Structures are given as structure tokens and as C-alpha cells.
Amino acid sequence: MIITEQNIEQIITIAIQAGEKILEYYKKDINVEIKEDKTPVTIADKEASKLITTALQKAFPEIPFISEEENIPEYETRKNWEYYWLIDPLDGTKEFINQTDEFTVNIALVKNNKIYFGLIYHPIRKLTYYALENQGAYKISGSKKIKLSKTDSLTNNMPLIVAGSRSYSSQTFNTYIESLNGNFSKITIQRLGSSYKFCLAAESSIHLYPRFGPTSEWDTAAAHIICNEVGLVILQPGSDQELEYNKESLLNPHFLVCNKDSLDLLNWLKTPS
Incomplete structure (x- = not known):
């Protein structure tokens, strides 16, 4: 089709x-x-x-x-x-x-x-x-x-804007953000709801969206291609592989939305899968 x-x-x-x-x-x-x-x-x-x-x-x-x-x-x-x-x-x-x-x-x-x-x-x-x-x-x-323009890769010591879920937070999220402190001059967290977070990332209003709470495939699917088309990826935990769809279980693992060329600054590959 x-x-x-x-x-x-x-x-x-x-x-x-x-x-x-x-x-x-x-x-x-x-x-x-x-x-x-x-x-x-x-x-x-x-x-x-x-x-x-x-x-x-x-x-x-x-x-x-x-x-x-x-x-x-x-x-x-x-x-x-x-x-x-x-x-x-x-x-x-x-x-x-x-x-x-x-x-x-x-x-x-x-x-x-x-x-x-x-x-x-x-x-x-x-x-x-x-x-x-x-x-x-x-x-x-x-x-x-x-x-929408292609997103820029992140650079060392730049100020970082991170999206966090308005309805879900965890110590895992806080620990991950703390692990980034040495790589960026300032980290600002914006608490937001729904897939609008992905849209703001695609517009470069947000640089990073780590998600450690429960989501399903329908929560990320539409956003996934929007992100990909501007140079963002939605990565599985501890991996450079993206989320998969039509799995037997429709639940997502936790994930990270980021520029595809910025992994070296994000400590994501050290995240437990």
C-alpha cells in the first residue's frame, strides 16, 4: 500500500x-x-x-x-x-x-x-x-x-532539556538523570503528558525523553516515525536497537528518545536491560 x-x-x-x-x-x-x-x-x-x-x-x-x-x-x-x-x-x-x-x-x-x-x-x-x-x-x-528540520546532535557541556512524564516518576528516572550531570552544563526537566512530549522532541524544544514507566505499543507508534524522520531514535534499554512492534506482548520496555548521533553522552548503553 x-x-x-x-x-x-x-x-x-x-x-x-x-x-x-x-x-x-x-x-x-x-x-x-x-x-x-x-x-x-x-x-x-x-x-x-x-x-x-x-x-x-x-x-x-x-x-x-x-x-x-x-x-x-x-x-x-x-x-x-x-x-x-x-x-x-x-x-x-x-x-x-x-x-x-x-x-x-x-x-x-x-x-x-x-x-x-x-x-x-x-x-x-x-x-x-x-x-x-x-x-x-x-x-x-x-x-x-x-x-520539521533534522535535530542536532547533543554536545558536551550544553544545557539539556529533558522531558519527564507528568503522571509517572521513579527513582530510576532520577538516578539516570543524575548520571548525566557531568556531561551537560545544566539539566532542566519538563513534566508533560501524552505523546506531545515526542512532538516537542521532534521540534527540538526537548533534547531527551527517558521513559521508565509502563507504556504500550500504541503509546509510541505514531510518534516513532515522526521522531525517526527528524533524526531521533527510540531505543530499548541498554541498547542501540529501537523499539519493536507487533510483539506477542504489546507492552514496551522502558526507552530513550534522543538524537541518533548522541549516544556517547547519554550513558544509555550502561542502562540495565
Whole structure:
């Protein structure tokens, strides 16, 4: 399958419509359920998922999907899929519930277990980020569309801006950041929610995003290709290998988002796997 400009416009429209559906419930008195994996879910998650999956199946009936809020196909069913959609209809449900404005719609197209296309829509800021393999990454704000520049490699003694999760922190994160103190003149941590962190990294507003908390493949998929197209990688722990997709378990290991040429300053290969 070749993704065309027309296809991209279709997917952008679907994401925006999902964002509008989510905002119908924002800052309203809604019920919060707790799923088996101990994460929250709301009617906004469910309605956005229904909208996205229905629209994608209508536009691309030959392509199956995995969505966080739908029944997940068994591994034996999906392991040989060539293409499939990987969807987080409301990434940052905790931020949505806590009314921090930091939540997104994530839609990715996976090809042979690699991310081929990814789109992130920020409903509050009305920002769209997307990327297609080997075609660059783009940001759309209103009628303005810009191609994101390649990120610069990190240098010794520069000030470093690090993204941290707003909803999850750990001593492991703190210890890792402390290990970088000798390599950078100053380290500033910005606590943020959802996949918007990846978008800021792709724009070079953030230099580093280490994640030691739990995530799933739908949390990173759309962001992964956006990051790759600007020279960022999303690395597995203690490795220079990137995250993998369509595993038997859809849980991610912890990971690091960074410029691909900066590993020598980041002590990541010393991180326990």
C-alpha cells in the first residue's frame, strides 16, 4: 500500500473528528472506569476509538487494526499481518481526567512490524504532526504547514532539556538523570503528558525523553516515525536497537528518545536491560 496525499488528508480529518468528539466530554462530569491493567478509561476514549476505527475501516477496508480500547486480536491472528493500524484514540487519559490539556489522538500505520506512517493530533492546541517513511515529518497549525528540520546532535557541556512524564516518576528516572550531570552544563526537566512530549522532541524544544514507566505499543507508534524522520531514535534499554512492534506482548520496555548521533553522552548503553 502506498499512502498518498489524499490518504493523509483523510487520516487528518479522522483524527480531528476524534479530537472534537473527545472535547465534547472534556471538563464534564463523566464516569472513570479502571481497566484490568489498572489504567483509567472514559466514554471519551471509547467514543473516539469507535469513530476512528469505523472511519478507517470504511476508508481502508482491507487493513485490520489494533486499538487500545477495542478487543486485541490474538497473536496467532496478527503475527503475519503485513499492514495494520495501531491506534491510541485518547493518549493521556489521566491528563484528560485531570484537565491539564495534555492529551492527543495517535494513529499509526504499521508495515511489516515497522512504523510506516504516524499522526498525532493535539485537540486543545489544534496541532497536527505527521510523518511518512522517508518523506519527512510535518507540523500543521491552522492553515500553516511546515516541514520539521533534522535535530542536532547533543554536545558536551550544553544545557539539556529533558522531558519527564507528568503522571509517572521513579527513582530510576532520577538516578539516570543524575548520571548525566557531568556531561551537560545544566539539566532542566519538563513534566508533560501524552505523546506531545515526542512532538516537542521532534521540534527540538526537548533534547531527551527517558521513559521508565509502563507504556504500550500504541503509546509510541505514531510518534516513532515522526521522531525517526527528524533524526531521533527510540531505543530499548541498554541498547542501540529501537523499539519493536507487533510483539506477542504489546507492552514496551522502558526507552530513550534522543538524537541518533548522541549516544556517547547519554550513558544509555550502561542502562540495565
